[in-house]
Amino acid sequence: MTTIELKKTPGGPAQPPPRRPAWRAGLVIAAALLLAAVLAGHRLVPNVHGIGSVLDTIAPLFGLAVPVLAVAALLARSGRALLAVLLPAVIWAAMFGRALLPPPGGDVQLRVVTQNLYADNPDPQTTVRALAEGGPDLIALQEAAGGTIETVAEQLAKTYPHHAVRSTVGLLSKYPIVDVAGVDTGLEWTRALRALVQTPQGEVAVYVVHLGSARINDTATRDHTIDMLAQAIRADEAQRVLVLGDLNTAATDRAIAPLSALLSDAQADAGWGWGFTWPSSLPVMRPDHVLYRGLTATQAGVLRTPGTDHRAVTSGFSF
Template sequence: MEQTTAVPREVWRRWVWTRGRVPAALAVLTAGLPVFHRVVPNSVGRVGSLLETFLPWLGLVIVVLFGWALLRRSATALVALLLPTAAWTYHFGGLLLPVGGSGPHDLVVVQHNVSDENTDPAGTARALAAVGPDLVALQELVPPALAVYERTLAPDYPYHAVRGTVGLWSKHPLTDARLLDIRPRGVTEPWSRGLRTVVHTPHGEIAAYVAHLPSVRVGAGGLASSRRDESAGLLGRAVAAEPLETVILLGDLNGTVDDRGLAPLTSRMSVAQRGFAFSFPAALPMARIDQVMARSATVPHIRTLPATGSDHLPVAARIALR
């Protein structure tokens, strides 16, 4: 009969701790990305912005590495995974915390790129109004759908302003509506994607901005976002020059709040404190590019609403006024 030899305990311990160095090294690398993502250069293919667009999905990388570490029975890799887990939790864990109760000076707003190919604008308008928001911001408004939105929203939202392809519907009076020029250089065709107006709420005047920044594309050369970045800079300067203290920005910004391309806005305004609210693409949401930001106010929570006839999901947010 063949006799088997037991592995000495010391050899077993050394084996468990020395194997799995590759997943351990990847865990350490993954830990650095949420914390030091701005170190990743943007000079070639805007790799930094591309990483920042999908930064929350590093959580899936951690799960894969955890499974790898278990298969390898590597104590070293399991211990190393504590680093990316802590980094991800520090950066994104707050978005998962329970939502607190609403305050006495809150507004509810809805932001939605309704799509210029939406075949059911009336149904989309009814779905947004059913949430009961104070403000509804829409992008990609084109005739004849614009008339449908105006007619359908009118009973609940007697005040509205439209400039170009963006508009705002409100339960509160609007004044001083004007076109906001955020057109990047080189765009010669008609291009009106910015609106600024004043909302007269029971709690005071608020400057409301509605914007639709240029689209970005991911290709072999990386992320094409130069026009989006330029438009974000123009919008950021407009917000900085706004004389009213309280500002709300609603829009399809074609970027996440971690994307450095939106730094002209995120450096001046607060973003949502709770909720991931991935809004695009509607069929398989991978990122929140529809944003609600505020100055001299906070955005305690943001969430997605059920799909409409658009390729974006609507998002609803609560604004806490100071």
């Protein structure tokens, strides 16, 4: 039996203890329902001035609001409010929770890493040497200032005797590169290449890419470069394809759909978490990717390196 302790007031009858204001629970319930609606319907928001892409990109971060609302519901001592918080929690888990499941793992026969070096990097050679310390078979580089890739290729020639360069993108390889061509992504200058790499397990067509930039009010250039790259990959007859680089779009962004229809995402298939890479000090989004077909992703992660504003993306594959 529950007993209620009554307070006696001078000159009057005993009074029950004050209840917490009902509006607090109502506020939590309203916020939970709004969060659920945003999570479930953010892709219905038109991509006007890039607003849709922004919502898609930050959508995984909306999950941070769930524990805050849960605490607010507990403080309000409201079972209804706590029940309401379950709705956005379930929606978020269904949409993004897979990233928190343990990766499957497996043998690694080909290790790759991709890094945006940052144009204002004071010491890009140190950044690349940090990448090489992990022993990847392929190192893809973007935003490399003039001569940077040639310089590091010479410094690392014993380990990476093969390299390819087109403008500000390049590839260092332990294995022979038998063919190199620039890839037109619709920009004024070539910022993508395709290299055919002869690995011990067979040939792999490797794209090193830096797609167009996106702004909150202007994603047209980025979107066009995605379409152009998708056209090139669709026409590529290679059995095994890797796309390494800064795509300036998140895996959750609707704009990446032309590539997602053709390629798988190594982080989604073999990594843990969302692998955020930018900004490097406290990353909240992932513009850098390893996409693939014809291989099996068995490892994926990120690596913080000195001198650059992006974290590197690492992946491992079996044939």
